[in-house]
Amino acid sequence: MRAYYFFFLVLVVIFNDLYSQTKIKCDLIEISSIAFNKNPNIKSTYYAVQNAEAGVQVQAGTFDYNLNSEAIYQKSRYNLYDADPRNEFIDSPLKSNSVEFAANLLKKFRTSQIAEVSLRYLYKDSNFPFNNFNEYVGPFYGNHTGVVNFSLTQPLLRGRGKRIATTGERISNLYIEKNNFDYEFTNSYEILQIGLAYWSYYTAFKSLDVYIQNETRVRNLLEMTNELVKADKKPQGDLAQINADLTNQERLTTVARQNLYNARLNLGRAIGLSEEESQLLDVPANDFPEVAKSGFSGNSNKNTFIKAAQENRGDLKAIKKISEAVELQYQLAENNLKPQLDLTGFVYYGSTSNGNGMDKTLSSFVNNQGQDVGGGAKLTFMFPLNNNVAKGNYSISKIAVKDQQVIRDNLQRNIELNINIATNNLSNSVMILEKAKESMAFYQEAFNNEQIKFQMGLTTLFNLMQFQERYTYSELEYLNAEQQFSNAIISLRHETGTLVAKENLDFNVIQNAFYTVPNIN
Template sequence: MRHCLYGILIGVTALASDVCAQVRCDLLEISRKAFDKNPTLVRSGLAIRSAEADLQIQRSTFDLNSFSELLFQNNQYRLPGADPRNALLENSILRNNALNLSGGLRKRLRTGQLTEFSLNYGFANNNYPVNSFNQPIGLYLGNNTSTINFSLTQPLLRGKGRVITTALERANSLYVLNAKSGNEYTTSYEIWQIGLAYWNYYTAFKSLEIYKQSESRIRNVLSVTEELVKGDKKPAGDLIQVKSDLANQEKLTIMAQQDLYNARIQLGKVIGLSTEESLLIDVPENDFPTIAESAFRKGVDKADYIRIAKERRADLMAARHGHEALQQQFVLAQNNTKPQLDLTGFLAYGSASTGNRMGDVMASFSNNEGRNIGTGARLTFTFPVNNNWARGSLVKSQMALSDQNVVVNNIQRIIELDVNNDLNYLDNSVINLQKAEEVLNYTQDVFKDEQVKFQSGLTTILSLILFQERLTAAQLRYLQAYQQFARAIINLRHDTGTLVVPDNKGFVIDRNAFYTIPDTNNN
């Protein structure tokens, strides 16, 4: 059963290996693939578009708006019996027709004023054969009137000034920057996750190789032991011990196969691949970073890295943009608690003409008779007695601003803790890697000596098996120490905001982000 399961796992891995060339497992390539595949990154991009749409909506406050109206009206009025006009009307019915056409433009300026320009034309006639001057005229003789109006409204209290009028527009502009910075941090976080998953996948891949090498060494020991037993140089009982150790190693190899499968699925998950696509991931192409190429040096100034982090961390920038946006909304909320006092000045020009011809219609704009020019001003005062809405909104705005201030300070606090922890983790990982390499070199030499002694009959099979297990453990610890070092680099990159770099087309992901620590002089 054990051999059957072992064969199935090997078969699955072999099948995946046959077709996995379709998905190259290169760190930069799979990171770029995530921009199209990773749902979190896709949603983060949509959040930017949503914020930009909110800004566009807010800018509509200052759009130039046109308005128009067309009205036609017909009235029939039956005169009372005592009305003297009955003598001049047929069936004592006064018929009136009216046509009104108006149109104009309205715009709120960013300085706070509301402007309006309109043009109005009216046409009216009736079946009464006498005009207002008691002069006989024809039936349904039209009266044309035209008026041009202009008004300017200046807020004196609520809504006064550019700072107040454009507060929400500026706030939404800051929310766009907030969304972009949030997207940058989300991108850094997801690329960080991909980097960790890749190093885990690479470790699992190399671990499987180590277990296979260990299994091969045990098979060699078994072969040598069989020859020694045949030559009566070793007791037959030694074969049982070697076979037991081989069975145990085969079990460990099967477990390593499963670990590799899990690591491949996890890597596909953080990239955003489906199960089928994840199984097509090829063997890892990128080796661990070395200490020499990482530009690691002892005694780095933690303050420099904290400074870089506070300058570059996108989540801190997003929080600051959010804080500035809430400040704009707070200023507006303060202004909304004031009464509303508006001063409107207006200017009107109009003229009139009589007749049903087109020339009479045009004359209504320029006819000297009936010309009317008017100017005036209007003062409007609105005072909400309780003003609960404005006062409640002010309190909520103040609380939101205070809460966001806590968020900004907390992110700065966490940055300092994270960077300090990352640098300590990096120092320890370098020491651990150096020591693991020393142990591995010593263990390899000891195992070689033990093999020679065993073949010469100077040591026991148990001792050889023990040193073989020690060699395997040393190889695995060395591999894990390398993984720890690689994780330390990418952790520091993410926490200092130097893992990804935004540009006009999106983000730049450089190989150095996975292999070198940030340069405090040129990050």
């Protein structure tokens, strides 16, 4: 017998273990943690952060070193005119070969200057046996030329100064911050949706229990009435009425089961689960919050909550970053209205050498004869006469600044309105919850008394059934009141930006966020 009991116990443990492995624990903190990795809106907003980071890298490319180079080989044949005196020394045509190599390194600094270093080498020969000084050197005697140049350009009007030169980079950095704050707000909003869906699931779960209990009460009433009919204390017709009521209660229980199924899948949808994964959600693990432990105070200051929202809400922080970015774009558009006037200073060094061979190639840069050293400066002016592009972009940017201010003010207005609504909902939900609890207690007492009176023949079946329905309705209303209070807490948390905590890009739900109102000092 002991061996059988032990074997049965082992089977129970194994079954429970397998069951727990196939189920997803429906705990508010755990399902919220799952959502941070699976919710599509959260994932999409995170990708927007990464995209903004790539945008900064693109803007930083403006200040990259740029190396350009080219190599040219050219071979030509030129038929001389009969009157050309070179016919005396060569047989037409005039043949020539040239090899040219050029490279330049360009760098734009964040202080707006542009520096350039360039190198140019040219080798050229022909079958004409005389050089430029009419000296006989023989056919295909090479000429080598090498030049090194350095220039530094300073914009004087358009594009002048570090503030303008780095505008694109600063705008991109602002959009990184903006997307980080959007990510923060999206997390809060999605956790809010999960909280609302969870409380709907929990309400549906508890409501089904109420309907099952109510169905049990009707069955008990049917059994009681059967006994009373057998004892000739109640008419046979009462059984038909109770059977009709039982059938209706069975219908309501089926509807409650359907509501529970829908609520489970909607919770899975909010988390980011598939249909199969949503079916694995276990029974709800968290009960409704209690008013006494929630930290609710009837004299809460709405202005304190509004101040908290201004300090914590990610969407408000994001809109401020967008406003800064739009302002920078406006400053850049204003600068682009100016003509482009650039001052360039340059120095160069070059020399030439004659002859064939690799040693002549290198000596072209250091050969004393034919050496050329110089420097200078130049002014470059460019300005489109109509300048429609710059004027149009300036107008667009100016309007964008004004529009952004409207958007920002509107968001601030809606936040204040939403917090007023949330605090009012919280206060009313507490009052409704207290009244619903009192009402349920009175209806339960009245139903119990009516049962006793029915057994004693002091009341009718119709009255008993009415009190039973009212008691069931009061239970459901109490559940709805608890759900409303629970929703009011997390809604106020979301509106004040105190629902999730942020560490870099890692988020977690603030401890007791689903159970306590924001504690703001």
